[in-house]
Amino acid sequence: MAESTDTHDGALENLPNAGSEKPPDKPSLGTENIASNHETENMETHAHHLHHAPGKKLWHYFYEFLMLFLAVFCGFLAENQREHFVEQRREKQYIKSIIEDLKSDTGNYNRQIQYRTISQKRAESLIILLLSPERNKHVDSIYVCVERVGRGTLFLYNDRTIQQLKNSGSMRLISNQTASDLIIQYDQFVKDMQHFELVREEILTTFREMSSYILDADFFYSMVDTSSDLSIKRPKENSKLFSDNPETINRLCYWANRFRVVNRQVIVSQTDCKNSAIRIMEFLRKVYKLE
Numbered sequence: 001m002a003e004s005t006d007t008h009d010g011a012l013e014n015l016p017n018a019g020s021e022k023p024p025d026k027p028s029l030g031t032e033n034i035a036s037n038h039e040t041e042n043m044e045t046h047a048h049h050l051h052h053a054p055g056k057k058l059w060h061y062f063y064e065f066l067m068l069f070l071a072v073f074c075g076f077l078a079e080n081q082r083e084h085f086v087e088q089r090r091e092k093q094y095i096k097s098i099i100e101d102l103k104s105d106t107g108n109y110n111r112q113i114q115y116r117t118i119s120q121k122r123a124e125s126l127i128i129l130l131l132s133p134e135r136n137k138h139v140d141s142i143y144v145c146v147e148r149v150g151r152g153t154l155f156l157y158n159d160r161t162i163q164q165l166k167n168s169g170s171m172r173l174i175s176n177q178t179a180s181d182l183i184i185q186y187d188q189f190v191k192d193m194q195h196f197e198l199v200r201e202e203i204l205t206t207f208r209e210m211s212s213y214i215l216d217a218d219f220f221y222s223m224v225d226t227s228s229d230l231s232i233k234r235p236k237e238n239s240k241l242f243s244d245n246p247e248t249i250n251r252l253c254y255w256a257n258r259f260r261v262v263n264r265q266v267i268v269s270q271t272d273c274k275n276s277a278i279r280i281m282e283f284l285r286k287v288y289k290l291e
Contacts, residue, residue, distance in 0.1 A: 115152035
């Protein structure tokens with residue numbers, strides 16, 4: 001019996017660190033399940049509260065949509081108002097520029113009509129003098145009339161603003177329809193007048209060529225005062241015609257008369273354009289409240 005006890009005690013002693021260390025703690029399965037279930041319940045409860053939170057009903061979503069719509073719509077109105085303000089400012093600038101162009105045109109019309117009127121009178125006098133039986137007594141006047149007929153230059157049309165409006169598609173900026181129609185109509189009036197001017201220049205070219213067969217170049221040259229501003233003076237005494245051929249004189253009278261007719265059309269057309277420009281300026285100043 002003693003041996004058996006000793007043997008048992010020795011076996012216990014041979015076990016490594018028996019009873020000296022505590023085994024590591026293991027998580028309890030029941031505790032993990034409890035924590036997981038608790039977290040799930042919290043999430044479900046949170047979602048449940050969100051679903052049933054105050055103000056999250058259909059009216060709330062409609063209210064949010066309405067607020068978003070109003071924000072976008074007000075932004076659109078503000079941007080539209082800003083563009084409208086910018087276009088109004090540009091329109092007024094264009095109107096001011098058009099008035100300046102019309103003012104410049106009016107001054108050109110006055111000068112052009114003055115020159116054309118002198119040319120008209122000289123052409124009529126030239127025809128009378130050339131067909132007169134006593135034309136050789138008025139040779140100096142014939143020279144002066146021929147020179148005066150060809151005086152004047154083409155009309156300089158200030159259409160920079162109108163062309164800019166048409167080419168850039170900015171005519172839409174002219175909000176007043178009457179103003180827009182008057183501007184377009186005036187532009188067409190000027191183009192019609194310029195057509196008559198081109199016809200006048202073609203006739204004048206032929207007239208000058210025909211006059212070279214009748215006038216003496218030496219006498220004609222002496223009429224120009226090169227010491228000043230190329231002003232014209234009467235030819236020296238004993239002036240004479242280079243040729244008094246009836247056929248040549250008749251041709252010159254024919255082209256002088258052609259010139260007289262077309263030149264008269266130019267004067268009437270320029271007078272109408274000038275009056276139109278004045279009316280448009282008055283209308284634009286009144287409508288756009290400009291000084």
